[in-house]
Amino acid sequence: MEKRELPGHIAAALAGAGGNTDSAGQSWEGRDLSGSGNPLHNFDQDDGTADAAYTEALSALVRGTGGEVDVVRALATARVFVPIVAQLAEEEAGAHGLSADKQADMALVTVQAPDGRRALPVFTSIAALEAWHPEARPVAVYAARAALSAVAEKAELLVVDPGAELTFVVRRPGMWALAKQQEWVPSYKDEWLTGIVSQAVAVEADISGVGLAPGGGIGAKTAAGQIVAGGGAGPELRLVLKVREGLGRTELQALAARLQRRLGGDPDFMERVDSLEISFTR
Known part of the structure; x- marks a missing residue:
């Protein structure tokens, strides 16, 4: 199987989150990770819920008082969760021909849109991600970073909250604008x-x-x-x-x-x- 490398910023975020010890094997217990000086991530006060500005922009779209430009603009400064899953990387033959020493890598989840294009799903909350894929591991990144990951994965769509009450698709030009941190003009x-x-x-x-x-x-x-x-x-x-x-x-x-x-x-x-x-x- 071809090994798919995670984008660097996703790999770094994954390495710095979710374990009992840091990369040097030192326990997190008793250590204060809060404050602006925390080098591990930007979301130490994050409660895992959806960004308020994005939620309001999406509600305005539903009410007919806002447009998709406003939703993408709100998304540009929002934290999202990228789903990561384990995939089998290597499998060696053991005694009596049985497989052994399986190794698993972590990989971004991509999906196929109805028109055949590759899409990267992202989620505005932990609850939305778990409802969609209970076994996926959430990695918190800014939406611009998620868009960069989508480009690296050769995806053409960024799909926000698939399976939710309203799934919002950021099409390729909007996704590129997010990745370049530029204003999107439909x-x-x-x-x-x-x-x-x-x-x-x-x-x-x-x-x-x-x-x-x-x-x-x-x-x-x-x-x-x-x-x-x-x-x-x-x-x-x-x-x-x-x-x-x-x-x-x-x-x-x-x-x-x-x-x-x-x-x-x-x-x-x-x-x-x-x-x-x-x-x-x-």
């Missing part, structure tokens, strides 16, 4: 993209107008069935094209394919847009 609100798209459609004589709108997949659904306007896995961006009368289905499909290839070859577009759908108007 593609459907990104004025920079207007120029890129306009240039891409300029060579198409059958197109007389173009608009950018939220894609049909940005919404998420609560466990109770309520649709909220954010936190979905995509499609993220809808390209609305006004075309001339008389174009048939085959011609429209060919037109959409040409635009997708053209935009897919633009690195700025690919960095800013997670997923795309195209619709037509007359």
Whole structure:
């Protein structure tokens, strides 16, 4: 089995938490680990519950008084828990052909999204993680660090609290913004993209107008069935094209394919847009 190394910051956090002794074998008992000078972690006063600012931003999204940008902004400064599980690394043959000396490494948990993309699950509370995977070990990190771990694992989505009342998905551009500690601008609100798209459609004589709108997949659904306007896995961006009368289905499909290839070859577009759908108007 190929050995998967933990990202350095996750390995360090794991090594500094959860045992009866430190790395030198000295007992934790009787030692004061509180205060800003604690070198082991930043969460010594953490009670394992969800970050209040994130919870409020998510509630505002459900109420319709906030947006997914606000949720990602709150997540940027929140502590989350990354699930770690043991995986078999080596297995040697013992006496009489029986396996022996098994060694287990700790590995990040990744999941596959419905569209096939790899996703890294993170949790805002210990309770949410334990409800999802009782055997996983929680490692507390800031969300930006979790996003870096997702990039290292070649994940394209950060899934917050899978299995909860509302699972919030941070799509690739938002995940990258978290990792780089930058403000995230959703593609459907990104004025920079207007120029890129306009240039891409300029060579198409059958197109007389173009608009950018939220894609049909940005919404998420609560466990109770309520649709909220954010936190979905995509499609993220809808390209609305006004075309001339008389174009048939085959011609429209060919037109959409040409635009997708053209935009897919633009690195700025690919960095800013997670997923795309195209619709037509007359």
